[in-house]
Amino acid sequence: MTTASRDPSELPAGLRERVLAASLRARQAGRPVPDAPEIPAEEAFSRAADAFYTTLRGLDGDWTRPALRGLDVQGLVGHLIGVENDVHRCLSGDPDVADAGHVESTQAAAISHAGLPPARTRAEWRQATDRTLDLVRSADPAAKVAMHGMRLPVRALLLVRAFELWIHENDIRQAVGWAPSVPDASTLRMMADLAARLLPGAAAQAGVHEPADIHLVLTGPGGGTWDVAVGDRQPDPAAVTIVTDTVGFCRLAGNRVTPAELDLYVTGDAELAADVLAAATKLALD
Amino acid sequence: MTAKSAQLYLDDPPAGRVTGDYCPGATGRVSVRGVGGTDAVLAARLAAGDDHALADVFDALGGSVYGSALSVLGDDNAAQDVVQDVFIELWSHPDRYDPGAGTLRTYLTMMARHRAVDLVRSELRRVARQERSYRLAPVTPAPGAGDQAMAAHTAGVVRAAVQLLPVGQRQVIELAYFEGLTCREVAHAVGIPEGTAKSRLRLALAKLETVLDRQLLESP
Numbered sequence: 239m240t241t242a243s244r245d246p247s248e249l250p251a252g253l254r255e256r257v258l259a260a261s262l263r264a265r266q267a268g269r270p271v272p273d274a275p276e277i278p279a280e281e282a283f284s285r286a287a288d289a290f291y292t293t294l295r296g297l298d299g300d301w302t303r304p305a306l307r308g309l310d311v312q313g314l315v316g317h318l319i320g321v322e323n324d325v326h327r328c329l330s331g332d333p334d335v336a337d338a339g340h341v342e343s344t345q346a347a348a349i350s351h352a353g354l355p356p357a358r359t360r361a362e363w364r365q366a367t368d369r370t371l372d373l374v375r376s377a378d379p380a381a382k383v384a385m386h387g388m389r390l391p392v393r394a395l396l397l398v399r400a401f402e403l404w405i406h407e408n409d410i411r412q413a414v415g416w417a418p419s420v421p422d423a424s425t426l427r428m429m430a431d432l433a434a435r436l437l438p439g440a441a442a443q444a445g446v447h448e449p450a451d452i453h454l455v456l457t458g459p460g461g462g463t464w465d466v467a468v469g470d471r472q473p474d475p476a477a478v479t480i481v482t483d484t485v486g487f488c489r490l491a492g493n494r495v496t497p498a499e500l501d502l503y504v505t506g507d508a509e510l511a512a513d514v515l516a517a518a519t520k521l522a523l524d
Numbered sequence: 525m526t527a528k529s530a531q532l533y534l535d536d537p538p539a540g541r542v543t544g545d546y547c548p549g550a551t552g553r554v555s556v557r558g559v560g561g562t563d564a565v566l567a568a569r570l571a572a573g574d575d576h577a578l579a580d581v582f583d584a585l586g587g588s589v590y591g592s593a594l595s596v597l598g599d600d601n602a603a604q605d606v607v608q609d610v611f612i613e614l615w616s617h618p619d620r621y622d623p624g625a626g627t628l629r630t631y632l633t634m635m636a637r638h639r640a641v642d643l644v645r646s647e648l649r650r651v652a653r654q655e656r657s658y659r660l661a662p663v664t665p666a667p668g669a670g671d672q673a674m675a676a677h678t679a680g681v682v683r684a685a686v687q688l689l690p691v692g693q694r695q696v697i698e699l700a701y702f703e704g705l706t707c708r709e710v711a712h713a714v715g716i717p718e719g720t721a722k723s724r725l726r727l728a729l730a731k732l733e734t735v736l737d738r739q740l741l742e743s744p
Contacts, residue, residue, distance in 0.1 A: 249590055250604055254582055257608045258575075261615040268577035271618055366649050453576060457568035461574075479576060481569055 268463040274423035279396040280374055282425040287367040289419060290318075290407045291492055292359045300414040301356040307341070313348045313408050313451035315359050318406060320347030322342065322366035325399065328385035329373045329392070336384035370399070397432045400425060405522075407491040420485055426460025430484050433491035434464035436521055437514065441468040444517035450510055451474035456484040478501035478516065479504035490515060563628040570618035578615055585632050586611075592633040596640035606639045684734055693728035696721055 265271075277285075294315065301312040309317060321344050324335045337344065345356055351359045379393040388398070400421075408418050423428065449469035458463060461484040467475065481503035482490075489495045497515035504511045529661065569577035593606035610632055614621065621631050686697055692714075699710045711721035 249587055250600060253590070253604055253607060254579075254586060256604075257582060257586070257611045258579060260608050261578060261612050262575060264612045264616050266573070269571040270573050271571045271616075295609070453574075455569050455572050455574045455577070457572045461572040463573050481565065483568075504567075 253473075270459075270461045272423075272459075273304070274427040274460055277424045277428070279379065279400075281372075283396040283400045283403075284371060285422060285425050286403040286407075289421070290403045291360075291364055291367075293407050293410060293416075293419070293490050294363070295355070296415065297410070301359075303413040305413040306406070306409050309348055310352075311413055312351050312354070312356060312359050314406055314517050315363050316351030316408060317344045317348035318403070318492040319339075319359070319363050320344030320393065321349070321399075321402070322363070322370055323347065323483050324385060325370050325395070326366075326373060328383050329370075329377055333384075336389075337387055338385075340386040343348065354482050385441050394432065397428055398513040399491065401432065401488070404429070404488075405494060408494070421460070423459035426484055426488065427518075429431065429463060429488050429491075430460055430462070431464070433488060433518065433521055434466060436491075437466050437518060438468050440520045441514055443520050444513070446510075446513050446517055448507075448510055448513075450478050450507070450514070451475050452511075452514055453477070454481040454487075455479065455481040456487050457481065458483045458485065460484045468517075476507050476510060477513050478504065478514070480504055487518070491518050491521045493519040562623070564623040565625050566628060567618055570621075578611070581614070581628065581632075582611060585629050588629060589632050589636045592636040592639045595641060602643060603640070605641065606636050609639055610636050665682050671713065689728055689731060691725050693731065696724045697728045699731070700725060727744055 271520055297311065302310045305311045305314045321340070324338065324343055327335045339370075351362075366422065374392060374396060377392050380391050382389060382513070383392055386397065388395070390398070404419070404421055404425075411418060420426065434456075444469055447470050449467070450473045452464075452466045452468055454463075454464040454466060469475065482500045485501045488496060490497065490500060496519070497512055499514070502511075566577055566581060570581070589610050590603055590607045593603040593610075594600065597603050597606070613635065614632065621628060625631075686694055689697065695714055696710050698707045699713055700707070705713060707721050707725065708718055710725070711718040714721065716724075
C-alpha cells in the first residue's frame with residue numbers, strides 16, 4: 239500500500255464521521271479562533287461613538303471637505319446629531335419618528351451646522367450620543383421601538399447606530415485622506431451578526447426568489463459562520479457557501495463596497511451568491 | 525421580518541464609489557471575483573469555525589494523514605487515533621498553521637508523523653516498564669495479539685537503533701533496558717564507576733532519540 243497519498247475512499251469505515259464528530263466536540267462550529275468576547279450592544283455603541291469622536295478630534299481644518307450626499311464633514315456630523323435627536327425621541331416613545339425618513343428627518347440638522355465653529359458641532363454631537371447612552375441605560379434592551387421605518391429591539395437599534403457611526407466615521411476619514419478604521423473584534427462580530435441575520439429580508443427586498451441555504455463564512459477578527467435561508471420556501475433549496483472577510487462584508491452591508499470588490503470564495507451557484515451579496519447592500523438606506 | 529425593517533438605514537455612498545458593473549437596484553446579475561480554495565483560505569475558514577472547511581480538509585488530506593501515521597506505526601487502530609488527534613488539533617488551534625510556512629498537506633502529514641513517533645516512544649517506554657515488571661513479577665496476563673504485534677514492531681525499530689550506538693553506550697543500554705539491571709548493577713557488570721554508567725546512559729538515550737526520530741520520520 240502506498241500510504242503517502244491514500245485515497246480517502248480507502249480510509250477505514252467510519253473514521254471520517256468519528257474524526258469530524260470528535261473535532262466538533264472539542265470546538266463548536268461557528269466559533270472563531272480567536273473568539274471575540276461578547277459585549278452588550280450599549281458597549282458596542284459606546285465604542286463606536288468613542289472611535290468617531292477620536293476621529294473628529296483629529297480633524298484640523300478639514301471640516302469643509304466634501305463627505306457625503308453633498309454634505310461636507312461638518313454637515314455629516316450635523317446629520318448624525320439629527321439622527322441622535324431622533325433616537326432620543328424614539329426612546330421616549332414619540333410616534334412621529336417611527337416612519338420618518340432617515341435623511342429627510344435629519345437634513346435640517348445637517349444644514350444648520352454649516353458655518354458653525356467645528357468645535358461646537360463636535361461638542362453637540364458628543365452631548366447627543368451621551369444623552370443616547372443615558373437613555374438606553376434605563377431602557378429594557380429587549381423593548382421594541384420604532385424609528386425611521388424600523389421596528390426593532392433597543393439592543394438592535396444600538397447596533398444599527400454603532401454600524402452607522404463606523405460607516406460615517408470612514409466616510410470622513412476617506413474625505414480627509416486617512417486610512418480606514420476597523421472596529422474591535424467584539425463590535426465587528428455584532429455588526430456582522432446583525433447584517434447576516436437581516437440577509438433574508440434584504441434578499442426578499444432585492445427580488446431574490448430562488449430558494450437557497452446560504453452558508454456564510456466571515457473570516458478574520460469578528461468573524462464566524464452563519465446559516466441563513468433566502469428566497470421562497472420550497473423543497474430542495476440550493477446550497478451556497480460564501481466566504482469573505484468580515485470587514486468587507488460589513489462594508490458591503492453599509493453599501494460602501496460592491497460584491498465585485500470583495501475577495502470571495504464561493505461554492506454552489508456563483509450567480510445566486512452574487513445576487514445575495516448584491517442584496518446585502520440593500521441593508522443600507524439609499 | 526419585513527424587507528422594510530431589514531434596512532439598516534445607512535446613507536448613500538460617496539459619488540463614484542459605486543463602480544464597475546454593479547449598480548444598486550439593478551436587476552441584472554453581477555460578477556464576483558474569487559480568491560480560490562487555497563490553503564490560506566482554508567486556514568481562514570477553519571479559524572472562522574467553518575465545519576464545512578474541516579470536512580473539506582479531511583476529504584482532501586485525511587488519506588495522506590492516515591497513511592503518514594500508518595507508515596510509522598504499522599497499526600491501523602493506532603493510526604486512526606493519530607488521525608483523530610491531528611484533526612482535533614487543527615480544528616482547535618487553526619491559528620497554529622501558517623500558510624506562509626508550507627502547505628497544509630505538509631503541516632498535517634508531518635504532525636501525524638511526529639505524533640506517531642511520540643506514540644512509538646511511549647510504547648517503547650511501556651515495553652521497557654513491562655519487561656522490568658515481568659522480571660519482578662513473572663506471572664502476568666499475556667498481552668493481546670495487537671499489543672504483541674505493536675511491541676514486536678517497536679522493539680525491532682529500537683534494537684536496530686541501539687546497534688548504531690558506540691560499543692560502550694550500547695553495552696549500558698542493553699544491560700539497563702533489555703536485561704533490566706539498575707544503574708549500580710550496570711556499573712558493576714561493566715566494571716566502571718556508577719557515575720560513568722549514568723553518564724553513558726544519558727548520552728546513549730539522547731542519541732537513541734535522535735536516531736529513532738530520524739529513522740521513523742524518514743520511513744516511507
